[in-house]
Amino acid sequence: MWGVREIHAVFLKELRTEWRTKVALSSTALFAIGGVTLAALALRGNPPLALDDPSRASVAAGLLWILLFFTGATGLGRAFALEEERGTALALRLTARASAVWIGKFLANALLILGLAIIATPMLITALDAGRNVNALLLTCVVASGCIGIAATMTFAGALVAQASAKSGLLATLSLPALAPLFVAAIHGTRAALGVGTRLGIAPAFQTGMGDLQVLASYAVISVTAALMLFDYLWND
Amino acid sequence: MGEMFPLLAVALLIWAGIFGFIFVVDRKVKALEERVNRELALTRKGEEAIR
Amino acid sequence: MATIAKIVLGILTGVFTALAFLYLKPAEGFPRPELARIVALHLPNAMAAIVAAFVAAIFGWKYLARGRNPLDDAKSKIAAVLAAIFCGLTTVTGMVFAQYQWGAPWNWDPKQTCIFLLLLIYAAYFVLRAGIEDPEKKGATAAAYIVFAGVMTPLLGYVIPKYLPSLHPTNTKFDAAYHTVIWGMSACLIGIFAWLQNIGIRYEQVKGMAQQLEEEMA
Numbered sequence: 001m002w003g004v005r006e007i008h009a010v011f012l013k014e015l016r017t018e019w020r021t022k023v024a025l026s027s028t029a030l031f032a033i034g035g036v037t038l039a040a041l042a043l044r045g046n047p048p049l050a051l052d053d054p055s056r057a058s059v060a061a062g063l064l065w066i067l068l069f070f071t072g073a074t075g076l077g078r079a080f081a082l083e084e085e086r087g088t089a090l091a092l093r094l095t096a097r098a099s100a101v102w103i104g105k106f107l108a109n110a111l112l113i114l115g116l117a118i119i120a121t122p123m124l125i126t127a128l129d130a131g132r133n134v135n136a137l138l139l140t141c142v143v144a145s146g147c148i149g150i151a152a153t154m155t156f157a158g159a160l161v162a163q164a165s166a167k168s169g170l171l172a173t174l175s176l177p178a179l180a181p182l183f184v185a186a187i188h189g190t191r192a193a194l195g196v197g198t199r200l201g202i203a204p205a206f207q208t209g210m211g212d213l214q215v216l217a218s219y220a221v222i223s224v225t226a227a228l229m230l231f232d233y234l235w236n237d
Numbered sequence: 238m239g240e241m242f243p244l245l246a247v248a249l250l251i252w253a254g255i256f257g258f259i260f261v262v263d264r265k266v267k268a269l270e271e272r273v274n275r276e277l278a279l280t281r282k283g284e285e286a287i288r
Numbered sequence: 289m290a291t292i293a294k295i296v297l298g299i300l301t302g303v304f305t306a307l308a309f310l311y312l313k314p315a316e317g318f319p320r321p322e323l324a325r326i327v328a329l330h331l332p333n334a335m336a337a338i339v340a341a342f343v344a345a346i347f348g349w350k351y352l353a354r355g356r357n358p359l360d361d362a363k364s365k366i367a368a369v370l371a372a373i374f375c376g377l378t379t380v381t382g383m384v385f386a387q388y389q390w391g392a393p394w395n396w397d398p399k400q401t402c403i404f405l406l407l408l409i410y411a412a413y414f415v416l417r418a419g420i421e422d423p424e425k426k427g428a429t430a431a432a433y434i435v436f437a438g439v440m441t442p443l444l445g446y447v448i449p450k451y452l453p454s455l456h457p458t459n460t461k462f463d464a465a466y467h468t469v470i471w472g473m474s475a476c477l478i479g480i481f482a483w484l485q486n487i488g489i490r491y492e493q494v495k496g497m498a499q500q501l502e503e504e505m506a
Contacts, residue, residue, distance in 0.1 A: 156436060163429045164419030174416060174433060177409040178440045180401075181447040188451055215447055226439040230432045233352045245309040249302055256298045259480070263294075263487050270494045276501055 003100045010096055010104025014079060015111075024112060028075035032120040035067040040127040053132055057194035060130035061187050064143075067120060068150065069179065072113050073172035076154040079105040080162035098235035099228055102155065106224070109158075110151035117143050125194070133195025135205040142189035142209060145216040149182045149223055150175075156227035159234060178223075185215035294483065301476040304328075307469050320388045328466070330381040332473035333374050334403075336481050340371035341406070343485070345438035348431035359493070361427035365417070366488035368434060370481055372410035379403055398449040399456050405444060409437045 018024055043049055043059065051059065083089040092101060121143055125131040157174040161167050189212030191197070192205055308328040314321035344367035351360035382400065383393040394400060416433055420426040 153440075157433075160416060160429045160433055163425050164416060165421065166419050170415065170419060173412045177405045177412060178437055180405050181440070181443045184448055184451045211450070215450075219443065219447075222439065222443060226436055230352070230436055234428055234432050241309045245306060248305050248309065252298075252301055252305060256301070259483065259487070260294070263483075266487055266491050266494065269498075270490060273494050273497045273501060277497060280501065280504055 003097055006096045006100035007103045007107070010092075010101055011107045014105055014108035017082065018108070018112075024075040024078045028071050028112065028116055029119065031074050032067060032071045032116050033123070035063075035071070036120060036123045036127055039063050039067070039124060043128055053130075054196045056128060056130045057133070057196045058191055060125055060128045061190035061194060061196075063128070064121060064124050064190060065146070065183050065187050067124065068113070068117060068143075068147065069176070069183070070172065071116055071120070072150045072154050073175065075112060075116075076109045076151065077158040077161050077167065077171040079109055079155060080159045081167060084162045093235065098232045101235065102159075102228060102231045106152055106155045106227075109155045110148055113147045113151050114144065117147050130194055135193045135195070135209075138205050138209045139190065139193035141213055142186060142193055142216065145213060145220060146182060146186035146189075149186075149216060149220045150179060152220060152223040152227055153178050153182075156223070156231060159231060182216065182219045185212045185219070188212050189216065297476060297479045297483070300472070301480070304469055304472040304476055307465075308473070312465050312469055313463070318389050323385070323388050326381055326385050328469045328473055330378060330385060331470050332477045333378040333381060335474040336477040337371055337374035337378055337403075337406075339478050340367050340374055340481055340485075341438070341441075343367040344371055345434055348434040348438075351427055352431040352435065356424060356427065358423070358427065358496070359489070361423075361431065362492035363485070363489055364431060364434065366485055366492070368410055368413055369488070370484055372407065372414075374477070374481070375403055375407050375410065379407065396452060397456060398452045401448055401452060402441075402444050406441060409434075409441070413437070 083092060096104075121139070122131075125134065153175050154171060157171055157178070160174060161170045164170055189209045192208035192212065195205070197208060308325055312325050312328060314324065318324045344364050347360045347364035347367060351357065351364060354360070379400075382403070386395060386397075386400075387393045413430060413434055417426055417430050420429055
């Protein structure tokens, strides 16, 4: 009734295609690790920057989301671009409903970027030595909800970019303005999780971060809804 | 108040320029429309004559 | 539009410009009170930009959901061009104001940030259009983007003011003179928008007809 089977099938298909070549996985993972390396080289070279704890945390929060944004932009567009390249879009159109296709691909993309965030976030924070006052629970919540929003918007924008002839860079261009509200809240929430403007302990950090989590959650809901509605018209031509 | 008049004159001149420009573009599009319509009518007539 | 309407529009624009210079009192409380009159151009431009953005999104939706009429796509595209222009003018007039009243042309104030992101959306929209050749695909893809962006931008207006300190006055009470001039000027600029939109649509139509003619000749 709800098409859970179809969604499951599309999701599994996405994972299998990706696992066969591992192009998106390896390129995004290397991109993320390279980004962390660059950030560490830039900020921890000799003589080291004399930043206090809050400044380090703020820099780390900003860099984390810049990194996640560009990592997503390199990998999340493949889901639809591949279908167009291989000419398998038609077959997919015949076998699954539009909403199932979108949700399946969205879930696969969300899994990919969440996996990358799990690697990149602790790496970046330890590399910049920004985790002295970290609230790990809040950090996990903020990063996870932010990644879901990024996956939703970029999966939708990826479907648009797949139609264009020059694809490089277009995904970042299209999704940045739409993702701006998410990034503002996510960076603020990450800073709170890293102890900027909060006292130690779980409750104070959550007091600051709760508003950000609400914004991130509503962003995810709105972007998924809007994408599902519009994708229906786009896919069924 | 008096010192505003030169500035106002400049502003009105700029507006006149903008409106003039839009007006000219409007006329050009109109001329194009008329030309295309005329040619279209001619082709239709030609087609009928051939038939 | 009838020629008379255009002439009336021109005269009205002139009248409201004159009123802005002669009738408005300098705004007390600003470092350069006499220069604060630029709000009589700044706010109307912002209104015209919002109207144009709505028109672009509505015709985009119509194209996407109601039978792929190429004319709807053309309307959406032209409105997007005009929205970008009015956004640009709003930014420029705002920067002039900010330079003199707040000391710097750009302050990452919430409204400045929002309008900048709006400009980015239109830039991305045109890049997307340029990248797709098939007209139907181009129309549908661009329409989907502009509607998606249209859903996400109000969120921007709600979220960003929560995070960035604002320089824009929130408790301004414009006096009656300012109200008259700002609303009058808004009506004029929206009229100009309608006129330009009309010219643009006619041009797109005649271009399509000329193409058809050429194909018939060949």
